[in-house]
Amino acid sequence: MKGLSPLLKSFLYIIGGDVAIEVGIELINSENEDITDEDITENIKERIVQEEREVDFEPDDTDILKLNTVRKTLYKLYSEKLAQFRRIRDKSTGWFIYYWWHEFDMLEEILMEKKKTIENKLRERLEFEENNYFFSCQNCKDTKIKYNFDEAFELNFRCPDCGEPLIADDNKDLIHFLKEKIVSIENANVFKDFNN
Numbered sequence: 001m002k003g004l005s006p007l008l009k010s011f012l013y014i015i016g017g018d019v020a021i022e023v024g025i026e027l028i029n030s031e032n033e034d035i036t037d038e039d040i041t042e043n044i045k046e047r048i049v050q051e052e053r054e055v056d057f058e059p060d061d062t063d064i065l066k067l068n069t070v071r072k073t074l075y076k077l078y079s080e081k082l083a084q085f086r087r088i089r090d091k092s093t094g095w096f097i098y099y100w101w102h103e104f105d106m107l108e109e110i111l112m113e114k115k116k117t118i119e120n121k122l123r124e125r126l127e128f129e130e131n132n133y134f135f136s137c138q139n140c141k142d143t144k145i146k147y148n149f150d151e152a153f154e155l156n157f158r159c160p161d162c163g164e165p166l167i168a169d170d171n172k173d174l175i176h177f178l179k180e181k182i183v184s185i186e187n188a189n190v191f192k193d194f195n196n
């Protein structure tokens with residue numbers, strides 16, 4: 001029986017909880033033959049009974065695991081690009097039979113893509129905060145004059161009216177936080193922690 005790498009296991013869990021891990025185990029152990037969603041369901045149930053595990057995949061049902069739950073999980077994997085299927089119409093019943101296989105080799109690429117997306121979002125937010133980063137004089141608060149970074153820089157961060165220092169607005173901490181976050185994501189190696 002083949003197992004899942006810790007990284008893959010964690011990712012499957014995030015996608016669809018314990019059921020997704022069970023489905024992943026079935027997919028990786030049927031690499032050489034496409035497997036139907038019905039077979040996956042039956043295999044998981046069999047394993048649970050054999051291993052005498054106390055699991056509760058269906059809290060509102062007496063059935064240990066429903067075909068519908070497995071189907072939903074498979075579609076979750078499919079939408080995360082970790083699984084693929086083809087369907088064939090059963091000539092006798094007219095129903096479609098779905099054959100599934102995994103695309104776990106894509107994991108690295110998928111995670112890199114996710115990392116990039118998060119990083120881009122943080123960068124966009126940082127740019128917004130920096131463009132809306134204003135300085136004002138506490139002494140001349142009533143005039144409500146605000147200077148952007150370039151203006152404040154030109155003024156040597158001194159109020160042109162009274163000479164007091166210009167103080168940055170509240171988003172200074174947020175900008176600092178965003179910058180740190182971006183650096184830590186850039187330096188993070190998601191694979192190192194799990195695979196070694």
Ligand SMILES: [Zn+2]
Pocket residue numbers: 137138139140159160161162163164
């Ligand atoms: Zn002033």
